[in-house]
Amino acid sequence: MAFLKSWFPIPSGSHFSLANIPFGIISTESSPKPRVGVAIGDHALDLQAFAKHNGFSALSTIQPFQAVFSELNLNAFAALGRPVHSVVRKYIQSIFAADTVHPDVLKDKPELQKLALIPLKDVINHIPFKIGDYTDFYSGLNHAVNCSRILRGIGGLQPNYKQLPVGYHGRASSVVVSGTPIKRPSGQILETPQAKAPIFSACRKLDFELELGCFVCKPNDMGDPVLIDKAEENLFGVVLMNDWSARDIQSWEMVPLGPFNAKNFGTSISAWVVTMDALEPFLTQGIENDQEILSYLREPRKENVYDIKLNVDLKTNSGKSKTICKTSAKNLLFSFPQMLAHHTVGGCPFNVGDLMGSGTISGKDDRDSYGALLEQTENGQIPIKFDSGEERTFLLDGDTITFTGVCGNDPEQLVGFGECSGMILPAVKF
Amino acid sequence: MAFLKSWFPIPSGSHFSLANIPFGIISTESSPKPRVGVAIGDHALDLQAFAKHNGFSALSTIQPFQAVFSELNLNAFAALGRPVHSVVRKYIQSIFAADTVHPDVLKDKPELQKLALIPLKDVINHIPFKIGDYTDFYSGLNHAVNCSRILRGIGGLQPNYKQLPVGYHGRASSVVVSGTPIKRPSGQILETPQAKAPIFSACRKLDFELELGCFVCKPNDMGDPVLIDKAEENLFGVVLMNDWSARDIQSWEMVPLGPFNAKNFGTSISAWVVTMDALEPFLTQGIENDQEILSYLREPRKENVYDIKLNVDLKTNSGKSKTICKTSAKNLLFSFPQMLAHHTVGGCPFNVGDLMGSGTISGKDDRDSYGALLEQTENGQIPIKFDSGEERTFLLDGDTITFTGVCGNDPEQLVGFGECSGMILPAVKF
């Protein structure tokens, strides 16, 4: 897409350039009812207010559906389908374009600007979707290789790993928006690997997992698989996702039915959902699969994952920050369309707002490209050192983890996700 | 509870005696909007119609909340809490009692009887709750022992099995009401145990799992565990549940993150939810745990599971039926309160309408007490024989599985679940 200049001041380096236009759910202190907005520079455009004041006067297709912008979540807007998301985003881009052909809509309306453009510092973000079901995949091959080495010796991957996107059903009720504090979970752990019986304890190996999440915008009935060629039509957009993980609870509980309480105490997502359209220019090839996959998973194009520059910052409870991980979201073996095609191949039904997580994204070689502390510290053996002299193996109470993600190099045209952050609160006293 | 006689004809042997009063969501052809009802004998009492015609005139506590009976699911009624469920059930029992002190409400009102009492044969049952999250446990110890022997050799249970109710997050969107046909899933299977690569195929080992499901009526916030002493207050009632399972898909996909597509193509539940109050007289001791469990799982009483007589009928696609399994629901190592206490101990939040499955219920010794074909046929090695000469190892297209469950011995006072059934439809053609 050609570079879009705006009449509206968008700071250089903003994640929310005119090339982006991500959707979210917003409110303010003075207007506390959640509604739909888009992020643009360091402002949110309140689409409820925008619609009410004839903002969509030059886009007839959306006019019968403007009530979706007053909803408490994006589900109704998303359900309108990819072509509608596309025209709404392009229309908003055109309204903000320096050479807009509709200056009467917003550019020449300072009162409406004052009403509908809210500084992001005054915006309260809410969970963008009502999530019916949430599934977490495990498609970060480098993470899977590291985990199987660290936890099970140099065993390598399971035989199914490259044949299908391995995943498990997660806990939809535990998905929260960036900024929500995360209470350290308690549960059963083995005090030593040799222990015969578990003890009850607050988690001692609290970790993050660097992932992407993808929201579904089109339902499929039970018994009706979504074919791989059509799967992208069913996807609304992408967020950063932190699948907080209690490693000690996990290792005791997970055989044979998979992770459970180790993962259901909280999963954080970024507030602004970046649309599939906005991400399209950043498609690239993922990790090459050296096995032949079955035809129901074969995609028409090789560029099926996104080159999103991901950073993880750890701010300790003393306030010192360090970027502990830099990697790219292209480090995936399977794409979201492949995940959806696999998930539905047996007939599993999806609803609008269902969420799929990518699995932890780790780079291949450098320790500081790994997307979890388990890998970075070799399960607690190699601490991360801070200039302040502090060290971390796993997270302490008061620590904050912040993910950022951004596509593109030109600071005037970034397509970014903002941040996904969460601070650890002390465990419940039993 | 003393025996309750009714002025209303309730057939002897009915699952829905006056001692029961289970809740469900009903509609009819002539009145297709779903609403709340209770089952009584071979009728449903339409609580929307009943409420509208002053049926609750003698129960002031429910009057401000009567709109809950017009809802599309039981969530709003359930959210009113255990004490309200209790008084509503008792009130309905009192209205139907032979010696009712309120004959003016229904007994002496033939027009209202005609309007609000619908023969069950004319009732369309709907899924009783909007299910936010669904979790399936694995607390049927005999099933777990059988599975580990059949699938992994005489290995025995995992070390965690007796310390915690092992479970996995299931797919809420795939839970359907009894009577919904189930399409055979397709997916990746290994054609032989030695195969190096999977093939794509319709499932060849389609199975059922005999379980109970339990609905939650009280939410807990993220980070707020439900303590074991309080857990029962959070439970609304119980249904029969068939966790349809594709054994060949399962064995290939499930290591290391648990069952996925093998379980998410459909899970059937019975339509009428039997309340915790109705089940209370049938509490009994479950399978004894020979390990000491941690205090957060210790219950005040030993009687924590239900003596429900469970039957499984298999009707083949030629129309021949056979009861292939008889057992009791007391064959569980952990109770629903224990499952909820464990599930929330790390802070996992629940919403009203969330569903927990018990795990497959199998008796200890006899093959025909086993709650899955995997166990009954030793993974397909020992066919079940029908008088007609037919044989089954796993389910064929057109076969129907029907669960029934009932508490009590006096045919005038049964507390039953009706049935949970589903017929297998052929796989999608790819």
Ligand SMILES: [Ca+2]
């Ligand atoms: Ca994960």
Ligand SMILES: [Ca+2]
């Ligand atoms: Ca099961």
Ligand SMILES: [Mg+2]
């Ligand atoms: Mg999580």
Ligand SMILES: [Mg+2]
């Ligand atoms: Mg199931």
Ligand code: NI
């Ligand atoms: Ni009595």
